Amino acid sequence: MTTAPYRHDGLVCTDHTLDVPLDHARPEGPSITLFAREVTAAGRERDALPLLLWLQGGPGGRAERPHAAGAWLRRALKDYRVVLMDQRGTGRSTPADRRTLAVHGDAAATAAYLGHFRADSIVRDAELLRRHLNEQRHGERERDRPWSVLGQSFGGFCALTYLSLAPEGLDQVLVTGGLPTLTGHADDVYRAAYARTLAQNARYFDRYPGDQRLADEVAAHLAAHDVRMPSGERLSVRRFQTMGINFGQASSFDALHYLLEGAFVTGPHGPELSDTFLRGVDATVSFAQRPLYAVLHEPIYAQGGSPTAWSAHRVREEFPAFAPDTDGPLRFTGEMIYPWQFDEDPALVPLRDAAHLLAERADWPALYDLDRLAANEVPVVAAVYYDDMFVDRDHALETADAVRGLRPWITNTHAHDGVRVDAGVLDRLLAMARGEI
Known part of the structure; x- marks a missing residue:
């Protein structure tokens, strides 16, 4: 038509x-x-x-x-x-x-x-x-x-x-x-991606050196409190880390900086994360508008042979700087999808079991x-x-x-x-x- x-x-x-x-x-x-x-x-x-x-x-x-x-x-x-x-x-x-x-x-x-x-x-x-x-x-x-x-x-x-x-x-x-x-496996893709994302973190914090303290304070607050975004979803430390997904865009550094500068307000019990900040985070970390991005992100690299098997999740172990429980400075992750996102994002929860099956699939045709x-x-x-x-x-x-x-x-x-x-x-x-x- x-x-x-x-x-x-x-x-x-x-x-x-x-x-x-x-x-x-x-x-x-x-x-x-x-x-x-x-x-x-x-x-x-x-x-x-x-x-x-x-x-x-x-x-x-x-x-x-x-x-x-x-x-x-x-x-x-x-x-x-x-x-x-x-x-x-x-x-x-x-x-x-x-x-x-x-x-x-x-x-x-x-x-x-x-x-x-x-x-x-x-x-x-x-x-x-x-x-x-x-x-x-x-x-x-x-x-x-x-x-x-x-x-x-x-x-x-x-x-x-x-x-x-x-x-x-x-x-x-x-x-x-x-x-x-x-010809590369998804492991090769994400291994290279983690190294580039670390470099982008360095560029970001070089541009806005005061943001390291803010990011660490947000992470500490999230670790100590059950923080809910305006949508009702819980914001975990590891989900907050995924804010780095837009680091590769021309204006993304500035957008995150201006979001972080308004992260905290003073509530009746002391510092709290502001609704403005939480709404901005929600707009980035939710996959409600693009669930296929999460479900298919690793399968787009699969061509026969071995399954992707949650490649980004496995390869992350090789880069301890991204660990959410580290005592060191917080580092934002990039274009990676993790199995736990299908537990924490309501838009993805109903697709969790299908996503696991796709991650286990080994008979993908060549692209x-x-x-x-x-x-x-x-x-x-x-x-x-x-x-x-x-x-x-x-x-x-x-x-x-x-x-x-x-x-x-x-x-x-x-x-x-x-x-x-x-x-x-x-x-x-x-x-x-x-x-x-």
């Missing part, structure tokens, strides 16, 4: 929904709904613009909405008709959360269902969407016309899967902060075709952020070497969200793709 175009803020939007198979290997089986929004600049809606698919970060993040989209969108609309696809399970694409997943009845059925929500399924959804949009605009004979893809973070992972599974659908690929390890990537003929350019907290630089450059023709741009000017903050990131990638740089 396609809606009539509607306008706002200089944009023309058309909404599309189509049914896609839950399991693309069984197209005759159950289906789910895929939603995408096609966006053009006002005045150019009748122009013969090529399509650009935005693959957002995640997993489990819906596509950006045009009113809140980052700097990249306005730049992209100068040259493209942009497609914002809600990846399966997010936004308006048959959402997957504690309420909707309850229909499956038990953990085994839920885990089996969620096994179809990784990059391989997202790419096959995108292929059906590409043909649908081409046929609508150009007719059946042009349904196989390729499109360009811009992949941010996990979206870049999906783009590498796209190059592996369906390169014929791609005209060019642009990646920002999202070249994954092609990348190394031979196909080595023979790649699709133009690929990628921004590799030198100090990226979320995606390891060395892993990214190994992948860049493994993909024929991939041209990396290595920069320390931008954080992980550079393409959202500065339109110049996309400008440069497009110029690289055109051979101008």
Whole structure:
């Protein structure tokens, strides 16, 4: 189904929904709904613009909405008709959360269902969407016309899967902060991530040296008291530590600093944590708006062989600085998911048993075709952020070497969200793709 175009803020939007198979290997089986929004600049809606698919970060993040989209969108609309696809399970694409997943009845059925929500399924959804949009605009004979893809973070992972599974659908690929390890185990990913996160902690406390005392005082208060956030959820020390998940974003240092400076107020029994502080923490640590991020965060690295087995939780033992009961200074964790979060976060508690089954699964299909990537003929350019907290630089450059023709741009000017903050990131990638740089 396609809606009539509607306008706002200089944009023309058309909404599309189509049914896609839950399991693309069984197209005759159950289906789910895929939603995408096609966006053009006002005045150019009748122009013969090529399509650009935005693959957002995640997993489990819906596509950006045009009113809140980052700097990249306005730049992209100068040259493209942009497609914002809600990846399966997010936004308006048959959402997957504690309420909707309850229909499956038990953990085994839920885990089996969620096994179809990784990059391989997202790419096959995108292929059906590409043909649908081409046929609508150009007719059946042009349904196989390729499109360009811009992949941010996990979206870049999906783009590498796209190059592996369906390169014929791609005209060019642009990646920002999202070249994954092609062969590494989740243990390798998190071992590197913990080291980078420690470095980010050092940068944070160097910028705001007074915040070490505040963070330690908050942790001590949480250890000694049963503190409840406005939602009613208990805030533990280890959950407070997960506030570092946004350290890799351009403005995250400042946001945490300004939250911490208002952490304490004086109540009838002495110092208490303020509601303003607790509400701000809740907004970061709760997975109510993105449960798939927690459930699928380790499975996105799984490819046959051994299970992930709660890799981040196990590897953390190698980095005692992150221990919540240490006598040393508190350190914030980063992009890691732990099994205890499925006990403490009400949005995740109903998914706990399914998450454990996914962590134990060992028969995940491959996400990348190394031979196909080595023979790649699709133009690929990628921004590799030198100090990226979320995606390891060395892993990214190994992948860049493994993909024929991939041209990396290595920069320390931008954080992980550079393409959202500065339109110049996309400008440069497009110029690289055109051979101008």
